[in-house]
Amino acid sequence: MKTADPSELKHFAGREAVALEDAMQQDLDTGLAGCDPLLAEVLKYALFGGGKRIRPLLFILSARVCGVSGTDVYTPAAAFEYLHVATLIHDDVIDNAGERRGRASVGRRYGTAAAILAGDWLHARSMHLVGQLAGPEGLEVFCRSTAGMVDGEFLQLRHVADCEITEEQYFAIIHRKTALLIASTCEMGAIYAGGSAKQREALASYGARLGEAFQVIDDLLDYQGITAATGKRTGNDFCEGKLTLPLILALARADAAKRESITAIIAGERQDPDHLIIVTRFIEQHNGFGLARATAEAMIDEAIAALSIFEGEDAGEHLRMLRGLAGYVLARNR
Amino acid sequence: MKTADPSELKHFAGREAVALEDAMQQDLDTGLAGCDPLLAEVLKYALFGGGKRIRPLLFILSARVCGVSGTDVYTPAAAFEYLHVATLIHDDVIDNAGERRGRASVGRRYGTAAAILAGDWLHARSMHLVGQLAGPEGLEVFCRSTAGMVDGEFLQLRHVADCEITEEQYFAIIHRKTALLIASTCEMGAIYAGGSAKQREALASYGARLGEAFQVIDDLLDYQGITAATGKRTGNDFCEGKLTLPLILALARADAAKRESITAIIAGERQDPDHLIIVTRFIEQHNGFGLARATAEAMIDEAIAALSIFEGEDAGEHLRMLRGLAGYVLARNR
Numbered sequence: 001m002k003t004a005d006p007s008e009l010k011h012f013a014g015r016e017a018v019a020l021e022d023a024m025q026q027d028l029d030t031g032l033a034g035c036d037p038l039l040a041e042v043l044k045y046a047l048f049g050g051g052k053r054i055r056p057l058l059f060i061l062s063a064r065v066c067g068v069s070g071t072d073v074y075t076p077a078a079a080f081e082y083l084h085v086a087t088l089i090h091d092d093v094i095d096n097a098g099e100r101r102g103r104a105s106v107g108r109r110y111g112t113a114a115a116i117l118a119g120d121w122l123h124a125r126s127m128h129l130v131g132q133l134a135g136p137e138g139l140e141v142f143c144r145s146t147a148g149m150v151d152g153e154f155l156q157l158r159h160v161a162d163c164e165i166t167e168e169q170y171f172a173i174i175h176r177k178t179a180l181l182i183a184s185t186c187e188m189g190a191i192y193a194g195g196s197a198k199q200r201e202a203l204a205s206y207g208a209r210l211g212e213a214f215q216v217i218d219d220l221l222d223y224q225g226i227t228a229a230t231g232k233r234t235g236n237d238f239c240e241g242k243l244t245l246p247l248i249l250a251l252a253r254a255d256a257a258k259r260e261s262i263t264a265i266i267a268g269e270r271q272d273p274d275h276l277i278i279v280t281r282f283i284e285q286h287n288g289f290g291l292a293r294a295t296a297e298a299m300i301d302e303a304i305a306a307l308s309i310f311e312g313e314d315a316g317e318h319l320r321m322l323r324g325l326a327g328y329v330l331a332r333n334r
Numbered sequence: 335m336k337t338a339d340p341s342e343l344k345h346f347a348g349r350e351a352v353a354l355e356d357a358m359q360q361d362l363d364t365g366l367a368g369c370d371p372l373l374a375e376v377l378k379y380a381l382f383g384g385g386k387r388i389r390p391l392l393f394i395l396s397a398r399v400c401g402v403s404g405t406d407v408y409t410p411a412a413a414f415e416y417l418h419v420a421t422l423i424h425d426d427v428i429d430n431a432g433e434r435r436g437r438a439s440v441g442r443r444y445g446t447a448a449a450i451l452a453g454d455w456l457h458a459r460s461m462h463l464v465g466q467l468a469g470p471e472g473l474e475v476f477c478r479s480t481a482g483m484v485d486g487e488f489l490q491l492r493h494v495a496d497c498e499i500t501e502e503q504y505f506a507i508i509h510r511k512t513a514l515l516i517a518s519t520c521e522m523g524a525i526y527a528g529g530s531a532k533q534r535e536a537l538a539s540y541g542a543r544l545g546e547a548f549q550v551i552d553d554l555l556d557y558q559g560i561t562a563a564t565g566k567r568t569g570n571d572f573c574e575g576k577l578t579l580p581l582i583l584a585l586a587r588a589d590a591a592k593r594e595s596i597t598a599i600i601a602g603e604r605q606d607p608d609h610l611i612i613v614t615r616f617i618e619q620h621n622g623f624g625l626a627r628a629t630a631e632a633m634i635d636e637a638i639a640a641l642s643i644f645e646g647e648d649a650g651e652h653l654r655m656l657r658g659l660a661g662y663v664l665a666r667n668r
Contacts, residue, residue: 031481036488090454093427094447113428113491116450120424121484123454127461128477136465139473143462147365150455154370157447 004324006331012321016060017053023074024081031125042118046085046106055080055185058325062189062203064318065310076192079129080185086122087149089115138191145184152176161241163251163263170248171212179211202309206322209303214329216296219244220289223280225333235276241266245295247279250288300326338658340665346655350394351387357408358415365459376452380419380440389414389519396523396537398652399644410526413463414519417480420456423449472525479518486510495575497585497597504582505546513545536643540656543637548663550630553578554623557614559667569610575600579629581613584622634660
């Protein structure tokens with residue numbers, strides 16, 4: 001079978017997460033030696049709160065399909081989890097979010113100062129690991145995608161409550177804020193492994209499509225997810241004025257009168273739960289959810305196609321896992 | 335003359351600041367190519383608001399006394415200004431500070447989201463520059479001091495309104511939050527220049543003492559500064575419950591009854607301006623300001639002594655400037 005099925009993937013990812021978390025623990029013990037105990041507590045609270053560890057897994061699998069074996073791979077992999085968690089902590093401060101993964105956010109539990117500082121610490125530590133372990137080339141890719149992430153957030157701020165936003169602009173935002181780092185994660189697996197330019201390119205392209213699909217599904221779940229599974233309030237994006245793909249596609253398909261009434265709602269009181277219901281129905285009536293899902297599916301097909309250069313190489317299990325992960329992105333409900 | 339006098343230093347620093355700012359502009363043009371214009375605007379607002387550029391100047395001078403000539407030095411020097419400004423932006427978010435250098439803080443002007451993100455961008459860019467230009471060894475020193483800075487802030491949080499704080503604990507805080515990065519800045523100048531272990535050590539030691547003295551004077555200015563010069567409200571530290579050297583030294587010299595009454599004020603309503611006046615008088619009566627200044631002076635003597643290994647080498651002008659900078663730290667009023 002060319003693709004790992006969900007239970008195989010889950011088993012594999014679980015095993016890798018254990019090895020990764022060991023490496024994270026060891027690295028924190030080194031990095032935090034002599035540091036304030038509260039800093040250690042905050043970092044451990046933030047890092048060991050049930051993350052899915054998808055980014056480090058992508059780095060590990062990318063390195064593996066390029067021929068890396070052994071256990072040294074887990075420490076550089078931790079850098080991607082650090083950076084991801086740093087971003088989540090800062091995002092929660094920005095959004096004033098009280099919850100993350102069903103428990104208090106770092107900012108709510110330890111205060112804004114601790115949250116911003118802990119994010120900065122993780123940021124610095126991730127750069128340190130990347131610089132040490134993936135060399136200057138790896139560091140450059142990493143820093144570029146970090147800067148790109150910030151740029152994507154700015155682009156998103158610019159388009160708050162903007163009903164004129166196009167599909168193209170939406171993709172420019174999610175490419176920068178999500179896909180670029182995932183693409184870099186995969187590419188850096190290849191760099192770490194000393195892979196060829198072709199391998200780097202293939203993995204970067206797989207990661208970019210995967211990341212975009214991941215964000216499209218995330219944006220779908222924001223409307224359609226079950227809070228008990230996602231740990232997030234439904235309709236958050238709408239409340240914050242973030243127009244995502246389902247709504248953009250629906251607006252593009254609506255008649256002028258309908259579009260005008262929805263535009264007025266978006267410009268108005270977005271916190272009103274009735275307005276969320278109206279907008280959700282509007283998206284359903286114009287097949288926005290179905291079209292968005294189809295877009296994500298097409299991207300996942302592209303992601304899998306990019307991996308074809310690894311066919312026939314000695315990358316069997318790990319290639320199947322990368323394909324399985326692509327399927328998981330579509331199937332996930334949290 | 336072995337030490338640059340204030341007007342020579344001012345002239346030299348001004349000329350170097352122009353070259354540095356050119357390098358920053360060029361680097362931003364590269365790093366921001368294709369980015370959101372608002373991100374560029376926020377960064378330029380944050381970076382070109384009249385900073386003293388002391389950290390890059392220290393890097394430049396340290397590299398010069400180790401034999402570097404030419405203009406390539408300005409781009410890596412920018413990394414230190416970026417990191418410093420990133421820290422200021424995040425600090426202002428943490429402290430909810432509306433003003434910085436006599437104008438609106440980044441957070442006040444562009445919002446918290448933009449401020450946190452711009453800080454993250456500068457953080458990533460500084461690591462990028464250091465990784466590219468000072469190599470893995472430079473990056474390690476840089477990341478270690480960044481992490482140390484966060485650690486120092488945590489240590490400070492732990493001691494908010496803590497009247498039992500010792501002089502030793504105060505120095506542990508300021509060493510981490512201020513001096514470590516300044517020490518690294520100087521050490522990295524030597525690393526960049528390919529200096530000897532002895533040169534690295536001497537410059538790190540100069541930077542550490544200079545940084546500590548800098549912070550002691552900063553803490554003095556917080557009580558004694560003229561708001562029109564510093565751009566900061568007097569008594570900020572006291573209001574936030576940060577016990578700094580003048581107050582710590584005064585408390586150590588007061589009798590039990592006096593200490594108890596001051597302790598009660600610190601635990602109580604610190605926003606009351608009358609309480610600030612009482613505490614300031616208390617410090618004066620116990621010579622806290624004089625003793626703190628004497629401590630800073632002793633540190634500056636040590637900083638200058640650490641430079642003695644450069645005596646007689648071909649480092650004349652730059653060595654005099656490093657000495658002049660040490661004097662400036664004591665003389666500055668903003």
